[in-house]
Amino acid sequence: MAGSGEHVKALVRSHASGDDEAFYSVALQVAAQAARQGHHRLAKDLKTAVETSRSSGTKKVTSIAQPRGDLSDLVIASHPTVSLKELVLPDELASHVQRILSEQRQRKNLLDHGFEPSHRLLFxxxxxxxxxxxxxxxxxxxxxPLLTIRLDSLMSKFMGETASKLRVIFEAAETQRAVYLFDEFDALGGDRAGNDVGEARRILNSFLVFLENSSSESLIVAATNHRSILDKALFRRFDMVLDYALPDARQAAIVMRGRLGSIAKGVRWPSLAENVAGLSHADLVRAAESAAKSVILSGGSRVTVDDIRSALRSRQAASLG
Structure with missing residues (x-):
């Protein structure tokens, strides 16, 4: 029992440190102990599990799922469940996303031929x-996993610390394969020409160097609502720049129909073309949800064109306000 207890503690320590080899080594010790005690089936299953995990080539899974140390203070980890079929985009933009996925899925083949898959992306x-x-x-x-960078933690009042934190993120990206998202990136990548703070310029320079030297192990995604204020030096450092726009009437109908499902059966979507102008994907989803909830609360089972139109008008009024 004492030996088993020590093994459990060793497993926990190796898991916490993200040391896969130490974890596997202790697991094999447990298997050996099980064999000595006559538990041959358990010993065989443990050995098989270790060999399968080692041969899979997965790198530091535990570290990715639960970021530790300095990285844990800088990112929010999540494991999204939204699939490609739920993403409604114009055909050209959708083809770019498909291309990114294709290159990543065949990254080994590309690397074997001396080419890196696209992994530095600006949205x-x-x-x-x-x-x-x-x-x-x-x-x-x-x-x-999706690791969203916490800009509130990244941007320190001591700007030298910000550059050090950037290094932590990019070093993690070298060894912990994930999608690293710099959301509201303009807070970091604003035009240096209008900034008279020398340290702020050095931070952006540091980001540019880290980005340019980043390997294709992970995807680095920067997202911004304000392309016009980004430093021009940024654009040539990204492998792909994807331009997003408000949905047209056809895309808007797909978004709302996808959210409403069978409750919107029979709705004539073309009649709502004027009512979706100027609304984003998020606005359309909220309008669809508002229409559906109003119908359900009133005891109905189907939304009508008028229900949706009313909700869309409310969203338009809110966006103008």
Whole structure:
């Protein structure tokens, strides 16, 4: 029993430190102890599990799922469940997302031929148009965690600390495969020409160097609502720049129909074309939800064109206000 207790403590310590090899070594010790005690089936299963995990080539899974140390203070980890089929984008933009996924899924083949898959990505466009959702889709489709950078923790009043924290993030990206999302990136990547703080310029220079030297192990995604204020030096450092826009009437109908499902059966979506103008994906989802809840609360089972139109008008009024 004492030996088993020591093994458990060793497993916990190796898990906490993200040391996969130490974890496997202790697991094999447990298997050996089980064999000595006559538990041959358990010993065989443990050995098989260790060999399967080692041969899978997965790198530091525990570290990715639960960021530790300095990284844990800088990122919010999540495991998105939103799939590609739920992402409604114009055809050209959708093809870019498909290309990113294709390159990542065949990254080994590309690397074997001396080419890196696209992994430095800039998403720009109005709020609520699908930028953050795209990052989530990439993470889900590639079975990777999404690590969203906490800009409040990254941007220190002591700017030298910010550069050091950037180094922590990019070093983690070298060894812990994930999608690293710098949301509201303009807070970090604003135009240096209008900034007379020398240290702020050095922070951005540091980011540019880290970005340019980053390997293709992880995806680095920067998302911004304000492309116009970004430093021009940023754009040539990214492998792909994806431009997001407000949905047209066809895309708006797909978004709302997807959210409402069968409760919207029979709705003539073209008749709502004028009512969706100027609304983002997020606005459309909220309008659809508002219409559905109003109908359900009143005892109905189907939304009508008038229900949806009323909700859309409320969203338009709110966006203008």
């Amino acid at each position: 720009e466009g109005p709020p609520g148009t699908g930028k953050t959702m795209t990052a989530a889709v990439l993470a889900h489709e590639l079975s990777l």
